[in-house]
Amino acid sequence: MTFPEVNEQVLPCGLRVLSTHSPSASMAEVRLAIPMPSTAVDLAAALVMVDSLPGGGGRADEAENVLGPGALVQTTYDHRWLRIGASVPATKLPELIALVFGALATPRYSADTCRGATRRIIQRNIMARSHPQIIARTALGRHCYGDDFPAVLPEPSALSAVTPEDVTRLHRDHLVPDRALLVVTGGADQGRTSKALAEATSSWSADPGREAPARGPELKDAGITLAERQSTGQSDITLIARSLPRTDPRFPALSIANCVFGGYPASRLVARLREEKGLVYAVECALDELLEDELIMIHAGMDPYDAPVVLREIQSELARFAAEPPTAAEIATAREYMLGMLYQSAASQAGLAELLFSVAPLGVGLDWLLSLPQVLHDVTTDQVAEIARELYPPDRFSGVVVGERGVLGAQEFDVPQGAAR
Structure with missing residues (x-):
């Protein structure tokens, strides 16, 4: 796998910078990630802050006005990272x-900035509260982490109570350069870029005395429960189990195992539930994160009346995966799919920026990314089988079945009805 040369430096403020230079590219791709505590953050203030930063909803037109036609800046927040992504003319x-x-x-x-942000966020959240993934994530968090699991969306009253002082304090405490990451790819002149970064970050600093944030609530082995969602034509099943960190030497074998199980269109889970039986609208198994935990996460959406049989089929496929681990042919197909996606990601400046951006915060170096194709080729059938037996037994998974209580309650689940929340 061939990458352009990646320059890495840490600026005096603590910001880590990865950059590549492609003289023929007319655009520059920029990705900035700033870590945020997964808990102990005022969510309402955080969302107002995000809306008010460049690329937020309150400054949606600023990119083209300041940077010219074709410029795009977007700021997002996912409880663990504040991210700013941009695509701009290289000049x-x-x-x-x-x-x-x-x-x-x-x-x-x-005060005007905060009021405007509050109005926009409340309006957006009206629709977001009924989104299946928001409902499923809220139910999953409460069931598997307890009442200390942070809210997925803030209440309107909490948003309306946010003051400029709240947002400023949150910004100063957490939007700091140490452990932040900047990725720059494309055609920008690296000399001009370095000079601009040095000038722009010279006054960006962190309080040296600030304390590290406390860890969030612990993941529990909570089993599977039913969670109510009013007036819906769809049910959602989300199951999670502890995974491995990216730095674990067995992680490449886990990546292939998960791809075979449910990570791509020809996987066992997709073939069984969607292609063969037509039971689900969508189903996938991904290696994901929630709070500070690395997880195997299974998600499926289906007709509420099919939810019991879908749950049983998922559990059956998990049991079969542990008992009948991936064959050499399945591993070879999954490996080729993963490598194809990796090469495709590196084929464009935006894809390369996203690839570097996704790997760099995981505690691994660039050598890990460069060696990944060979590492995947070196994974053996026995290594994948060991992962399947160890991490995919159905009794390792906890989660929720979300749907309308009247419909779900009439179905026969292999779950105690008294466990429903």
Whole structure:
């Protein structure tokens, strides 16, 4: 696998920078990630902050106005990271750097800014509250982590109570450069980029005395429960089990095992539930994160009346996966799919930026990414079988079946009805 040369440096402020240079590219791709505590953060204030930063909903038109046609900046927050992604003409990269890092170094949140952000977020959340994934994630968190699991969406009253002082304090406490990551790819001149970064980050710093955030609630082996969702034509099943960290030497074998089980269109889970039996609208098994935990996460959406049989089929496939681990042919097919997706990701500047951006925060170096194709080729059938037996038995998985109580309650689940929340 061939990558352009990746330059890595850590700026005096603590910001880690990965950059590549492609002289023929007319655009620059920028990805910035700043770690946030998964708990102990005022979610309402965090969302107002995100909406008010460059790329947030309150500054949606700013990119083209400041950086010219074709420029795009977007800011998001997922409880663990604040992310800013941008695609801009390469000649405008210094202006983008000044815009973004100026806002990070010098927080400015007025009462009007906060009120406008609050109105937009409340309006967006009206629709978001009924989204199946939001409902499933909320139910899953409460069931598997307990009442200390952080809210997925804040209440309107909490948003309305946010003040400029709340947002400024949150910004100063957590939007800091140490452990933050910046990825830059494309055609921007690296000399100009380095100079712009040095100037823009010179006043961006962290309080050296600030304490590390406390760890969030612990994941429990909670079994499977039923969770109510009013007036719906769809049920959702989400199951989770502890996984392995990316730094574990067995992680490549886990990646292949998970791909065979439910990670791509020809996987066992997709073939069984969707292609053969037509029981689900969608189903996948992914290696994901929730709070501080690395997880194997299975998600399926289906007609509520099919939920009991889908749950039994998932559990049956998990049991079969442990008892009948992937064959050499299944492993070879999954490996080729994974390598194809990897090569495709590196084929464009945006894809390369996303690839570097996704790997760098995981505690692994660039050598890990460069060696990944060979490492995947070296994974043996026995290594994948060991992972399947160890991590995929059905009794390792906890989770929720979400749907309308009247419909779900009339079905025959292999779950105690008294466990429903």
